[in-house]
Every structure is written in structure tokens, then in C-alpha cells.
Amino acid sequence: MSNRNKNDYSPILHEKSAEYYWKGTGALSIKTFSGGRAMYQAGHGHFAVEEGRYLLLNQGQEYSISIEADLPVESFCVFFPEGFVPEVGRSLTMPVNTLLDEPFRTDNGQIDFVMRTYEILPELSCVLQQMRLDSMQQLHDEARLEEQLYALASVLIGEHLQVRRDIAELPSIKASTRQELYRRLYTGYEYILAYYKQPISVSEVAEAACLSTNHFLRSFKQLFGATPYQIIKEKRLQEAEWLLRHTDLPVTEICFEVGFHSQGSFSTSFARRFGDSPSAYRHEE
Structure with a gap:
């Protein structure tokens, strides 16, 4: 380049x-x-x-x-x-x-x-x-x-x-405050998209957004319709689903690659999201 x-x-x-x-x-x-x-x-x-x-x-x-x-x-x-x-x-x-x-x-x-x-x-x-x-x-x-x-x-x-x-839909009297809140919330959201595979806490994401944890949690859900943890989990599951379809990586390796710490919790979460266990989903594909 x-x-x-x-x-x-x-x-x-x-x-x-x-x-x-x-x-x-x-x-x-x-x-x-x-x-x-x-x-x-x-x-x-x-x-x-x-x-x-x-x-x-x-x-x-x-x-x-x-x-x-x-x-x-x-x-x-x-x-x-x-x-x-x-x-x-x-x-x-x-x-x-x-x-x-x-x-x-x-x-x-x-x-x-x-x-x-x-x-x-x-x-x-x-x-x-x-x-x-x-x-x-x-x-x-x-x-x-x-x-x-x-x-x-x-x-x-x-x-x-x-x-x-x-x-304009964010709660605030001043337009400039709404705009700044939106920017900070998206800074936190982008931080999740960048590092969701790593162990990250809500307080860490809130700090990246320059907001208190409570303020961040309350405003984040209002803007995105989901909590930070729900967004993190969804991103991990989406990435796991893509890897199952496009690679030959073992299920266990995929589990840890996308950020889960337990194969049991990964399999349970994946089945709830996609209707089948990771192994069964791969075979059906």
C-alpha cells in the first residue's frame, strides 16, 4: 500500500x-x-x-x-x-x-x-x-x-x-448533548466490534466510551436495543457460524477462537441461536 x-x-x-x-x-x-x-x-x-x-x-x-x-x-x-x-x-x-x-x-x-x-x-x-x-x-x-x-x-x-x-431520539434537552452521547455510545459499540473475541468487561467498554458504567448501560440499550453483553455474544456466535461453514477448524478450536471460555456454554448458546449444536450444524451445511 x-x-x-x-x-x-x-x-x-x-x-x-x-x-x-x-x-x-x-x-x-x-x-x-x-x-x-x-x-x-x-x-x-x-x-x-x-x-x-x-x-x-x-x-x-x-x-x-x-x-x-x-x-x-x-x-x-x-x-x-x-x-x-x-x-x-x-x-x-x-x-x-x-x-x-x-x-x-x-x-x-x-x-x-x-x-x-x-x-x-x-x-x-x-x-x-x-x-x-x-x-x-x-x-x-x-x-x-x-x-x-x-x-x-x-x-x-x-x-x-x-x-x-x-x-434526536436520545433523551436530552440540548441537541449538542445528544450528539456527544451518540458519538460516545458508538465509540463503545465499535470497541466491542473490534475486540469481542477477547475477554472484555462492560466497565472496560464504558471507559473506552468515556462514560460511567451505569450511564453507558442505560443509554446503550436505548440506542441499540440490546445490552453490551448481548452484542458481544451475538458477534461471537455469528463468527462461529461463519467459521463452521467456511473452515475445517475443530469445534473446540472455534469455541475459543471466537471468545468463549467453555465448550459447554458455547454449544448451548449456539443451539439456542441457530437451532442445532455446532457439530450438527456443520454436518447439515
């Missing part, structure tokens, strides 16, 4: 690497990976970016990325020119008469996206897949790429508006 700078700007970074580390700042960007995961640290947050999700980083955000894998991990990252996404946001949210009266007005501000991982929705996936294919085939068409960037930016604006609606 190569570093990027303002004198060598490209909207796409498409590379493969089994080991990689870089630290610096960059443009507003989408980070996606396949065949493994990448670990990011940005601000106070820890982010594990896995297949099917993307990390959204704001303009000028300082961050570090590390990849440590047995096989090469494919990265596909898209970088937006400064001011590009806010301008798309203006065109999507302003009244039509305003856009007609001021067609060439530019928005010099920046959108403060919540830094977190997001699910790759079908409309985003379609554009990213086409951009990835273009990159592999070394197709360079400026008009085509510009349209693709507009399509991606439109999805990001939609996500941002949904996040604002979610923030």
Missing part, C-alpha cells in the same frame, strides 16, 4: 497487503476491505473494518491503520475532494426554488459525519463494485468516476440524515 499526499491525489486506493501500518491525516473517505479486516485508531475510537461494512473518516481526521493477516487483505478506499460531499448535500436538502435561483452557489462548510463503521447498503455496494472493477481493468474515465462519486456521496448524505434522526 502506498501513502498519499496532496500532490499525488487520486480518489481511489486499491491495494492488497497482509501486513501494513500507516499513520497520518487524509480527506473525507470511505474505507472498505475484503478477505480480512483492518484495524483503525482515530480520535478515541478503535474500529475493526470487516467485509460488508465501511469506515467513514472526516476531512482532516488523524488516524492510523494496521493490517496483520496470514493472507493478503484487499483494501478499496475512496477519497472525496474537499467540499464535494457538502455540495452534494446542499443539492439534496435545499428547496428546488433555491437551487434554481442560486445554481452555482457553493457550500464552503464541512459535514461533521459521525466517525463509525456503517453497513454497506445495496445502493452503495453496487457503485463500489463497479468502481473496483474499473480499477482492476484500469479504466480511467473522468466523467464516469465523477458520477460514481456523486452516487456515493448521495448515500453518505442519506446515512448522515438517518444518524441525525437517531440522535
Whole structure:
């Protein structure tokens, strides 16, 4: 993977690497990976970016990325020119008469996206897949790429508006307090996604979110509809189910690999979640 700078700007970074580390700042960007995961640290947050999700980083955000894998991990990252996404946001949210009266007005501000991982929705996936294919085939068409960037930016604006609606539902008198609480709760959530395979406590996650344990527990369940422990357990079971379907690892090894400490509790939890014991589930597959 190569570093990027303002004198060598490209909207796409498409590379493969089994080991990689870089630290610096960059443009507003989408980070996606396949065949493994990448670990990011940005601000106070820890982010594990896995297949099917993307990390959204704001303009000028300082961050570090590390990849440590047995096989090469494919990265596909898209970088937006400064001011590009806010301008798309203006065109999507302003009244039509305003856009007609001021067609060439530019928005010099920046959108403060919540830094977190997001699910790759079908409309985003379609554009990213086409951009990835273009990159592999070394197709360079400026008009085509510009349209693709507009399509991606439109999805990001939609996500941002949904996040604002979610923030508005949190209990607080001040909007700024709701926004800060949302960011801290997601910092805790991302910490769980990054380290769920390891022994982690609720108090540890709350500390990562810079919240008291009681405040964190109460607010976390309201936002996510589940407790931190339930999220941790679900992630471990999902990972175990994937390993059973895609690898030949022994059930006992899978049990400890995903973070369970007892094969008995693993088998019981797996059966409740998927309707069969791990061994029976593998045979049925």
C-alpha cells in the first residue's frame, strides 16, 4: 500500500497487503476491505473494518491503520475532494426554488459525519463494485468516476440524515448533548466490534466510551436495543457460524477462537441461536 499526499491525489486506493501500518491525516473517505479486516485508531475510537461494512473518516481526521493477516487483505478506499460531499448535500436538502435561483452557489462548510463503521447498503455496494472493477481493468474515465462519486456521496448524505434522526431520539434537552452521547455510545459499540473475541468487561467498554458504567448501560440499550453483553455474544456466535461453514477448524478450536471460555456454554448458546449444536450444524451445511 502506498501513502498519499496532496500532490499525488487520486480518489481511489486499491491495494492488497497482509501486513501494513500507516499513520497520518487524509480527506473525507470511505474505507472498505475484503478477505480480512483492518484495524483503525482515530480520535478515541478503535474500529475493526470487516467485509460488508465501511469506515467513514472526516476531512482532516488523524488516524492510523494496521493490517496483520496470514493472507493478503484487499483494501478499496475512496477519497472525496474537499467540499464535494457538502455540495452534494446542499443539492439534496435545499428547496428546488433555491437551487434554481442560486445554481452555482457553493457550500464552503464541512459535514461533521459521525466517525463509525456503517453497513454497506445495496445502493452503495453496487457503485463500489463497479468502481473496483474499473480499477482492476484500469479504466480511467473522468466523467464516469465523477458520477460514481456523486452516487456515493448521495448515500453518505442519506446515512448522515438517518444518524441525525437517531440522535434526536436520545433523551436530552440540548441537541449538542445528544450528539456527544451518540458519538460516545458508538465509540463503545465499535470497541466491542473490534475486540469481542477477547475477554472484555462492560466497565472496560464504558471507559473506552468515556462514560460511567451505569450511564453507558442505560443509554446503550436505548440506542441499540440490546445490552453490551448481548452484542458481544451475538458477534461471537455469528463468527462461529461463519467459521463452521467456511473452515475445517475443530469445534473446540472455534469455541475459543471466537471468545468463549467453555465448550459447554458455547454449544448451548449456539443451539439456542441457530437451532442445532455446532457439530450438527456443520454436518447439515
